[in-house]
Amino acid sequence: MSRNADIHSLEIKRSYLGSSLFGWLCAAATYICIAVLVGLLVTVLVNGVPWLSWTLLTSFPSRDPAKAGVLPALAGSLWLIGITALVSIPTGVGAAVYLEEYANSSWWRKLVQLNISNLAGVPSIVYGILGLGLFVRAMSLERSVIAGALTLTLVVLPIVILSTQEALRAVPSTIRQASYALGATRWQTVWLQVLPAALPGVMTGVILAIARALGEAAPLVAVGAVAFVAFVPQSLGDEFSALPLQIFNWAERPQEEFHGLASAAIVVLLAVLILLNTGAVLVRAKYGRRIKW
Amino acid sequence: MVSPLKTRSGTASATDATQHNTEAMSNTVTDLRPKPTLKAPAIDPTRPGRSADELADAPAKINVADVDFYYGAKQALFGIDLVVPERCVTAFIGPSGCGKSTLLRCMNRMNDMIDESSVKGSITLDGQDIYGPRVDVVELRKRVGMVFQKSNPFPKSIFDNIAYGPRVAGERNKARLYEITERCLRHSALWEEVKDRLDDSALALSGGQQQRLCIARALATEPQVLLMDEPASALDPASTSRIEDLIFELKDQYTIVIVTHNMQQAARVSDQTAFFFEGKLIEAGTTTDVFTNPTKKQTEDYITGRFG
Numbered sequence: 058m059s060r061n062a063d064i065h066s067l068e069i070k071r072s073y074l075g076s077s078l079f080g081w082l083c084a085a086a087t088y089i090c091i092a093v094l095v096g097l098l099v100t101v102l103v104n105g106v107p108w109l110s111w112t113l114l115t116s117f118p119s120r121d122p123a124k125a126g127v128l129p130a131l132a133g134s135l136w137l138i139g140i141t142a143l144v145s146i147p148t149g150v151g152a153a154v155y156l157e158e159y160a161n162s163s164w165w166r167k168l169v170q171l172n173i174s175n176l177a178g179v180p181s182i183v184y185g186i187l188g189l190g191l192f193v194r195a196m197s198l199e200r201s202v203i204a205g206a207l208t209l210t211l212v213v214l215p216i217v218i219l220s221t222q223e224a225l226r227a228v229p230s231t232i233r234q235a236s237y238a239l240g241a242t243r244w245q246t247v248w249l250q251v252l253p254a255a256l257p258g259v260m261t262g263v264i265l266a267i268a269r270a271l272g273e274a275a276p277l278v279a280v281g282a283v284a285f286v287a288f289v290p291q292s293l294g295d296e297f298s299a300l301p302l303q304i305f306n307w308a309e310r311p312q313e314e315f316h317g318l319a320s321a322a323i324v325v326l327l328a329v330l331i332l333l334n335t336g337a338v339l340v341r342a343k344y345g346r347r348i349k350w
Numbered sequence: 351m352v353s354p355l356k357t358r359s360g361t362a363s364a365t366d367a368t369q370h371n372t373e374a375m376s377n378t379v380t381d382l383r384p385k386p387t388l389k390a391p392a393i394d395p396t397r398p399g400r401s402a403d404e405l406a407d408a409p410a411k412i413n414v415a416d417v418d419f420y421y422g423a424k425q426a427l428f429g430i431d432l433v434v435p436e437r438c439v440t441a442f443i444g445p446s447g448c449g450k451s452t453l454l455r456c457m458n459r460m461n462d463m464i465d466e467s468s469v470k471g472s473i474t475l476d477g478q479d480i481y482g483p484r485v486d487v488v489e490l491r492k493r494v495g496m497v498f499q500k501s502n503p504f505p506k507s508i509f510d511n512i513a514y515g516p517r518v519a520g521e522r523n524k525a526r527l528y529e530i531t532e533r534c535l536r537h538s539a540l541w542e543e544v545k546d547r548l549d550d551s552a553l554a555l556s557g558g559q560q561q562r563l564c565i566a567r568a569l570a571t572e573p574q575v576l577l578m579d580e581p582a583s584a585l586d587p588a589s590t591s592r593i594e595d596l597i598f599e600l601k602d603q604y605t606i607v608i609v610t611h612n613m614q615q616a617a618r619v620s621d622q623t624a625f626f627f628e629g630k631l632i633e634a635g636t637t638t639d640v641f642t643n644p645t646k647k648q649t650e651d652y653i654t655g656r657f658g
Contacts, residue, residue: 238458
């Protein structure tokens with residue numbers, strides 16, 4: 058009897074309508090996102106999978122849809138992200154280490170920091186025009202792989218710097234203090250303690266940046282990359298194409314077949330992205346496992 | 351002068367420490383009863399402390415003379431004068447924010463890393479000004495080791511943690527590094543617990559083990575002075591008493607300065623006690639004197655627990 062009475066006193070007297078409504082709204086937002094993504098993927102796969110073939114990967118673009126392929130575009134994209142990574146990782150990580158570990162806080166550092174944050178939000182076409190003026194014209198690199206890669210480096214550099222800074226800031230200051238207290242120099246502290254501890258975060262940022270570079274079309278159009286290239290780039294000075302340009306080129310053609318090819322090229326692009334992400338996950342699993350603060 | 355101390359601190363310290371613990375516990379039990387008067391922590395006359403004469407005879411290891419310290423415009427230390435005698439334990443006590451940790455961090459120049467901080471006055475180590483223009487801070491920190499309040503092992507293996515100090519000093523020989531690791535782990539009474547898993551992550555150790563690892567790590571650079579910033583404040587009583595035993599053993603070889611909030615702890619482990627309040631050194635003297643016969647009212651109020 059007394060138990061019953063206790064239960065009675067705890068009975069719901071008001072409904073937590075607002076609370077559950079908020080939960081439902083958040084759930085709805087999540088499911089809408091997932092639905093849109095799944096819809097996109099399904100459309101692309103349905104249209105593209107019939108066109109996926111070895112020919113697609115090993116052939117040059119052609120007027121005949123049955124013979125057309127993405128080889129130069131795929132090779133161009135790999136060249137681009139390879140060189141972009143080679144240039145942007147040392148520069149970006151270096152800049153982040155300087156800003157976080159070396160620079161004294163001053164109005165100058167704050168100004169630089171503010172500018173980097175703003176640069177991360179600048180539309181990529183602006184970098185394309187800058188690349189056109191700086192690399193293509195002023196440095197006379199013409200429409201080469203290196204001009205495209207350097208332009209993409211401009212696009213992703215702020216992302217690499219900001220995410221690396223974030224990763225460095227996540228390393229507890231007690232680690233730095235312990236290292237300095239043992240008589241380590243700043244260089245030893247950064248190289249032996251801070252960077253290894255920050256590596257998983259840095260990798261995440263780098264992969265995000267490379268994925269961004271892989272998907273960019275606008276800055277490449279601005280520096281004069283073309284969709285129809287009849288050869289695989291052999292050196293930094295060669296003309297090039299890239300997957301997003303190829304996709305755009307095929308998608309704007311009137312023939313139905315080329316739309317299928319565009320979808321197939323998107324599948325190739327996504328596959329490259331997923332490979333990159335898998336690489337990042339593996340690196341994080343290898344180095345990140347041991348670090349639990 | 352040294353030999354009777356050696357036997358006492360060497361062989362009898364473990365039993366001493368248990369005695370201290372039981373005594374401290376019975377103290378707290380009596381303190382819990384409603385009593386009108388507050389009492390300072392009791393000093394155990396049999397603890398392996400240095401006598402007043404020994405303290406006076408001991409050569410000065412660190413000499414702090416008229417030191418002011420500023421965080422930007424805010425002054426944190428006001429004209430501190432203090433002598434830290436060699437191979438003794440000096441305890442800094444005082445309420446939070448009184449400047450005791452700041453002074454501790456001046457002694458190995460860890461405060462250098464704080465932007466816009468400045469030090470006036472002089473601090474000498476073996477007669478040499480550590481803020482002198484030609485002083486190598488890296489070399490200074492090898493001679494003045496530090497253990498932090500929160501144990502902060504590197505996210506690496508136990509071996510790599512201990513070997514880090516010698517490695518950054520240029521030691522590459524793996525066999526030598528293992529020798530150092532074993533010696534330091536034995537010294538910090540951790541060897542038996544971890545000898546079979548030197549390659550395991552240091553972060554897998556318990557809190558008390560991590561702190562002893564940090565002490566071992568600090569010993570690996572063969573310092574002469576060991577600064578401890580509340581080394582046991584985050585530990586359970588059993589781990590705390592192990593750290594205190596360790597301090598007794600280490601003081602035969604090292605000069606130790608310990609910051610503590612725990613007055614019982616200061617009374618148990620230290621030979622000399624310095625009481626700080628609002629950035630000033632109020633009173634310093636042998637631990638026995640400070641706790642049984644404080645000369646200043648503020649000191650008495652603090653050690654009896656009236657404020658702080």
